[in-house]
Amino acid sequence: MEALKMLNSQDIYIISTGIIMGTIARIATLKVDFRQVPSYPTAYFNNIFLGFVAATLGSVAIPAILTGDFVAVTFLTVAVQQFRDVRVAERESLGKLEHTEYTQRGEAYIDGIAKTFESRNYIALITSLVTVFVIEMLRKNNMIIAILCGVAAGAAAMILIYRFTKGKTVGEICDVSPGQIEVRGSELFVDGMYVTNYLGTDRSRELFLKEGIAMVLTPKDHKSNITLENYGQRQAILFEAVCIVGVKRYKFIRRNFETGKIIISFIPIDNDLEKAIKAVKHTPxxxxSRKIGRIMKSSGGSQDE
Structure with missing residues (x-):
């Protein structure tokens, strides 16, 4: 109650602005990074509420320090532990649902998604923290100008942190093009490259010729080739391809050892090749599997970019 009595109307405006900015930051990252969040109302609500909690903690930290209540700042450590628990819970949840998917995401992809869930809450917390800090620094001059500057600083912090934490996508390191399907006996070829010899029945050959789709991923350089050779990365690519259009039967992903090209071929439910290509390009x-250029250039590493 004593803490409430110490808050005046300006303090309430400042904290409320920080909470709003932090919550908006979480909502914005839900929309921007749509692949990392299941498109279900409950999941959205859970993540928005956690973003609200993170924004609240970030908003009260600066006023707590200015009033000498350093104990209140320790709640930030509790928040960090809570967000780590969110990462663990998301990893376990996705892992248990692996057998229900068209194809498995793979442990590497699940780990990346879980870390994304955690990091987005930190974006909300830091956005609110920066917003409140700037307002507090400028409040003596003009409150309205201070709030506007705080909102601008919070928005800038949100954009900078998001860009810093956002990684590349498959479309940035390779070219994705449609592949020409060819069946020779029981063997499947895409653009003349061997894929599999599992097409031993007339029905399977007929399905691939009539309904099958294929994509060829061509690395842009040697470093990209090494990234695509990572099994976890290829599993994530296959998951996104079949997840967006579904898979009726069969799914293959093969690597051409001579050229480094990756071949994906399957029989989709929704025969929309352009949609599948777009999903592959947007796979994170x-x-x-990510390779850092300066390390690849160092002694013992590749000299290629």
Missing amino acids: ILEN
Whole structure:
């Protein structure tokens, strides 16, 4: 009650602005990074509420320090632990649902998604923290101008942090093009490259010739080739391809050892090749497969970009 009595109308405006900015930051990242969040109302509500909690903690931190209540700042450590628990819970949840998907995401992709869930809450917290800090620094001059500057600073912080944490996508490191399907006996070829010899029945050959789709991923350089050779990365690519259009039967992803090209071929439910190509291009590059240029250039590494 004593803390409430110490708050005046300006303090309430400042904290409320910080909470609003932090919550908006979480909502914005839900829309921008749509692949990392299931498109269900309950999941959206959970993440928005956690973003609200993170924004609240970030908003009260600066006023608490200015009033000498350093104990209140320790709640930030509690928030960090809570957000880590969110990451663990999301990893376990996605792992248990693997057998229900068209194809598995893979542990590497699940780990990346879980870390994204955690980091988005930090964006909300830091956005609100920066917003309140700027307002507090300028409040003595003009409150309205201070709030406007705080909102601008919070928006800038949100954009900068998001760009810093946002990784590349498959479309940035390779060219994705439609592949020409060819069946020779029981063997499947795409653009003349061998894929599999599992087409031993007339029905399977007929399905691929009539309804099958294929895509060819061509790395733009040697570093990209190494990234695409990572098994977890290829599993994530296949998951996004079949997730967006569904899979009726069969799904293959093969690597051409001579050219480094990746071949994806399957029989979709929704025969929309352009949609599948777009999904592949937007597949994120996983942290464990990403190659850093300056390290690749160092001694013992590749000299290619």
